[in-house]
Amino acid sequence: MCQCKCEEPKSNEALELEKVFAKYEGKKGALIPVLQAAQDIYGYLPAEVLKEISARLRIPVSKIYGVVTFYAQFHLNPRGRNIIRVCLGTACHVRGGAKIVEAVTKAVGIKDGETTEDLRYTFESVACLGACGLAPVMMVNDDTHGRLTPDKVAPLLEQYK
Amino acid sequence: MQLYRAHVLVCGGTGCVSSGSKKIQEAIVDELAKQNLDKEIKVVETGCHGFCEMGPIVIVYPEGTFYCQVQVDDIAEIVSEHLVKGRIVQRLLFKAPLTEEQVPSYKDIAFYRKQHRVALRNCGHIDPEHIQEYIARDGYEGLAKALTTMTPQQVIEEMKKSGLRGRGGGGFPTGLKWEFASKSPGPKKYIICNADEGDPGAFMDRSVLEGDPHSVLEGMLIGAYAIGADEGYIYVRAEYPLAIKRLKVAIAQAEELGLLGDNILGTGFSCRLHIKEGAGAFVCGEETALMASIEGSRGMPNPRPPFPAVKGLWEKPSNINNVETYANVPVIFLHGAEKFASMGTENSKGTKVFALTGKLRNTGLAEVPMGISLREIIFDIGGGIMEDKKFKAVQIGGPSGGCIPEEHLDTPVDYDSLIALGAMMGSGGLVVMDETSCMVDVARFFLNFTQKESCGKCTPCREGTKRMLEILQKICDGNGVPEDITTLETLGAVIKNTALCGLGQTAPNPVLATLRYFRHEYEAHINDKKCPAGVCTALLEYKIVAENCKGCGACARVCPVGAITGEKKEPHEIDTSKCIKCGSCIEKCKFNAIVKG
Ligand SMILES: Cc1cc2nc3c(=O)[nH]c(=O)nc-3n(C[C@H](O)[C@H](O)[C@H](O)COP(=O)(O)O)c2cc1C
Ligand code: SF4
Ligand code: SF4
Ligand code: SF4
Ligand code: FES
Ligand code: FES
Numbered sequence: 001m002c003q004c005k006c007e008e009p010k011s012n013e014a015l016e017l018e019k020v021f022a023k024y025e026g027k028k029g030a031l032i033p034v035l036q037a038a039q040d041i042y043g044y045l046p047a048e049v050l051k052e053i054s055a056r057l058r059i060p061v062s063k064i065y066g067v068v069t070f071y072a073q074f075h076l077n078p079r080g081r082n083i084i085r086v087c088l089g090t091a092c093h094v095r096g097g098a099k100i101v102e103a104v105t106k107a108v109g110i111k112d113g114e115t116t117e118d119l120r121y122t123f124e125s126v127a128c129l130g131a132c133g134l135a136p137v138m139m140v141n142d143d144t145h146g147r148l149t150p151d152k153v154a155p156l157l158e159q160y161k
Numbered sequence: 162m163q164l165y166r167a168h169v170l171v172c173g174g175t176g177c178v179s180s181g182s183k184k185i186q187e188a189i190v191d192e193l194a195k196q197n198l199d200k201e202i203k204v205v206e207t208g209c210h211g212f213c214e215m216g217p218i219v220i221v222y223p224e225g226t227f228y229c230q231v232q233v234d235d236i237a238e239i240v241s242e243h244l245v246k247g248r249i250v251q252r253l254l255f256k257a258p259l260t261e262e263q264v265p266s267y268k269d270i271a272f273y274r275k276q277h278r279v280a281l282r283n284c285g286h287i288d289p290e291h292i293q294e295y296i297a298r299d300g301y302e303g304l305a306k307a308l309t310t311m312t313p314q315q316v317i318e319e320m321k322k323s324g325l326r327g328r329g330g331g332g333f334p335t336g337l338k339w340e341f342a343s344k345s346p347g348p349k350k351y352i353i354c355n356a357d358e359g360d361p362g363a364f365m366d367r368s369v370l371e372g373d374p375h376s377v378l379e380g381m382l383i384g385a386y387a388i389g390a391d392e393g394y395i396y397v398r399a400e401y402p403l404a405i406k407r408l409k410v411a412i413a414q415a416e417e418l419g420l421l422g423d424n425i426l427g428t429g430f431s432c433r434l435h436i437k438e439g440a441g442a443f444v445c446g447e448e449t450a451l452m453a454s455i456e457g458s459r460g461m462p463n464p465r466p467p468f469p470a471v472k473g474l475w476e477k478p479s480n481i482n483n484v485e486t487y488a489n490v491p492v493i494f495l496h497g498a499e500k501f502a503s504m505g506t507e508n509s510k511g512t513k514v515f516a517l518t519g520k521l522r523n524t525g526l527a528e529v530p531m532g533i534s535l536r537e538i539i540f541d542i543g544g545g546i547m548e549d550k551k552f553k554a555v556q557i558g559g560p561s562g563g564c565i566p567e568e569h570l571d572t573p574v575d576y577d578s579l580i581a582l583g584a585m586m587g588s589g590g591l592v593v594m595d596e597t598s599c600m601v602d603v604a605r606f607f608l609n610f611t612q613k614e615s616c617g618k619c620t621p622c623r624e625g626t627k628r629m630l631e632i633l634q635k636i637c638d639g640n641g642v643p644e645d646i647t648t649l650e651t652l653g654a655v656i657k658n659t660a661l662c663g664l665g666q667t668a669p670n671p672v673l674a675t676l677r678y679f680r681h682e683y684e685a686h687i688n689d690k691k692c693p694a695g696v697c698t699a700l701l702e703y704k705i706v707a708e709n710c711k712g713c714g715a716c717a718r719v720c721p722v723g724a725i726t727g728e729k730k731e732p733h734e735i736d737t738s739k740c741i742k743c744g745s746c747i748e749k750c751k752f753n754a755i756v757k758g
Pocket of ligand 2: 615617661
């Protein structure tokens with residue numbers, strides 16, 4: 001986001017964010033939904049956006065920061081175009097989830113919590129995606145992939161450009 | 162209303178969607194149109210049947226034929242054979258695990274036969290995005306009865322008589338909880354539904370929300386009427402996008418019909434419901450933390466008292482129940498408290514949904530009457546252990562629960578019997594482990610989870626669980642000493658007694674329960690430096706049994722570090738100093754010549 005004071009036309013993202021403020025301004029408990037919406041727009045939560053939210057909702061940046069770092073869902077750094085989430089919940093653990101984690105690392109060259117340099121993938125492990133009947137499970141973006149074996153991982157990830 | 166001669170139900174739950182059910186549904190619709198059958202046969206997208214492992218699932222009514230693992234290529238055959246000629250497509254039927262017998266009907270599959278579906282009564286049978294289908298199955302009749310023929314106090318009495326206890330973990334009597342909130346003075350009260358479902362390995366709440374969202378709304382409305390609330394929240398995990406979508410549809414449809422909002426059913430009673438998306442913290446499932454999260458703060462628990470019934474959301478009296486708890490409520494008003502109380506045991510009435518996972522032949526959701534034995538759940542419904550391995554233990558209640566060994570499998574399951582065994586009902590997650598699961602590793606797994614999710618507010622939990630985890634890690638790495646066992650027991654007892662919220666108070670349970678029933682496994686790790694189940698990598702050694710080795714070389718080719726050598730057609734050998742214990746060679750050997758231990 002631009003730091004100067006000139007009246008540059010607002011970016012699409014800023015316009016979207018404006019709509020979010022219009023929806024939640026003056027409502028109780030608005031912080032988390034606004035952060036969720038802002039992250040949907042920007043893909044993560046840039047520092048300038050947090051400042052803007054602070055000013056508009058009249059909540060100190062320190063409190064916002066506290067909330068953002070408390071919840072696993074919020075991200076302060078840019079994220080990959082494709083989010084790989086490997087389940088390490090109980091059902092998946094018992095059916096070999098750790099082997100899927102290894103296979104992902106081998107396929108895309110990053111570890112749990114990292115993002116590839118070309119921003120193609122972000123890889124994180126999660127506890128239970130609610131599809132335990134299909135363990136071991138991995139989600140790529142909004143697609144759930146179940147009954148995985150390590151050798152299925154690389155070809156599957158290749159489809160996400 | 163148009164009459165159809167047959168209905169094709171396609172499962173649209175998360176499990177089946179991930180196995181491709183959307184494409185199946187499209188293919189059926191296309192095929193019916195192609196064969197000019199779309200006026201006679203209706204396709205319905207339902208919620209989860211609880212048997213996701215066998216998905217995508219398609220059921221054809223009136224016969225109730227249960228097809229599993231259906232592929233797009235099978236659709237033409239289902240339509241031409243079954244729907245046109247009335248001949249069941251045998252090869253797509255469910256095969257009973259032991260007898261390999263094909264089971265045509267839903268009701269005859271062992272997985273379903275012992276179930277008794279109350280909370281899940283509509284899941285998989287109705288289209289969750291059409292309120293009319295819920296109403297056609299007596300939906301909102303319980304609410305109408307409560308609003309038009311009973312006072313709030315009578316509603317509470319009926320709930321107390323039903324004996325329903327909270328399904329979210331603690332098992333607190335629901336009627337009593339409602340009474341507390343109703344007696345709290347004040348014009349503004351809240352009704353809250355806990356749909357945070359954090360226990361890794363449990364997915365019954367997701368299934369109810371996706372498959373029958375109106376049952377939860379109806380239960381909440383009856384609760385709101387009883388306590389005098391005019392506003393409510395449903396706090397759902399953001400990881401459940403489909404559940405959120407279906408809830409939104411359900412709320413809009415109920416509002417349109419005057420079943421939600423102002424002046425419900427013309428009775429003067431009003432209540433609005435909102436959805437709040439969780440943001441990914443297990444501790445937010447704890448009720449006081451959940452309310453802090455709705456208010457927009459960090460979701461940290463607060464000491465109780467004051468209880469939510471006195472000072473809850475925005476300091477107003479509030480009542481919070483779990484998804485499954487609310488889903489049971491309409492049934493109590495539809496059929497009466499006595500009928501409900503006739504199921505179950507002395508102190509635990511009704512049914513409970515269990516999420517069967519782990520090393521079972523049939524995994525999925527099973528709703529059974531309280532008091533059934535674990536053996537029936539695991540062996541009759543779950544079909545026993547995969548690959549004919551030996552049963553070792555079942556973990557009940559997720560990270561707050563404990564594991565139960567073979568000798569207690571005949572205990573009737575209810576809230577109290579499980580606590581006596583050192584486990585707890587929790588959310589109803591049931592993870593079955595066989596001889597290849599290491600109990601120390603399992604305890605470490607759960608503690609790692611609770612330790613990561615500890616909010617850090619109080620010291621016993623924040624520091625105590627970290628120390629316990631370090632000790633478990635040390636034991637798994639082969640560096641344990643005999644005193645570690647007593648240290649674990651002492652630490653566990655202290656944390657249980659001094660932690661602020663349920664997360665810390667129950668975090669030691671998985672360790673204490675495994676120590677109670679599987680102490681010998683800890684001792685093997687510590688004294689003999691062996692992992693009897695062959696799980697803890699540091700304690701394993703891979704060996705080739707010369708007599709079985711054919712010298713095919715397959716293992717040497719996959720070994721990433723070149724630890725295997727040998728001449729062709731001669732027994733090979735593993736250099737244990739090079740081996741990184743990746744296990745690739747075992748998977749490749751066709752002659753079972755490689756062993757670990
Ligand atoms: C750490 C922790 C996590 C919890 N997670 C959940 C949850 O995910 N879902 C739930 O319904 N209850 C959860 N509970 C229990 C709730 O605090 C509360 O007891 C429950 O929602 C009450 O509903 P019930 O009486 O209908 O069971 C959790 C408790 C603790 C201590
Ligand atoms: S017991 Fe653990 S989770 Fe609960 S308040 Fe204390 S630190 Fe937080
Ligand atoms: S794969 Fe098995 S049989 Fe073949 S060389 Fe290795 S140990 Fe021997
Ligand atoms: S376990 Fe892995 S590293 Fe060790 S010998 Fe087998 S393939 Fe090689
Ligand atoms: S444990 Fe992996 S999806 Fe539930
Ligand atoms: S999602 Fe289809 S059976 Fe569970």
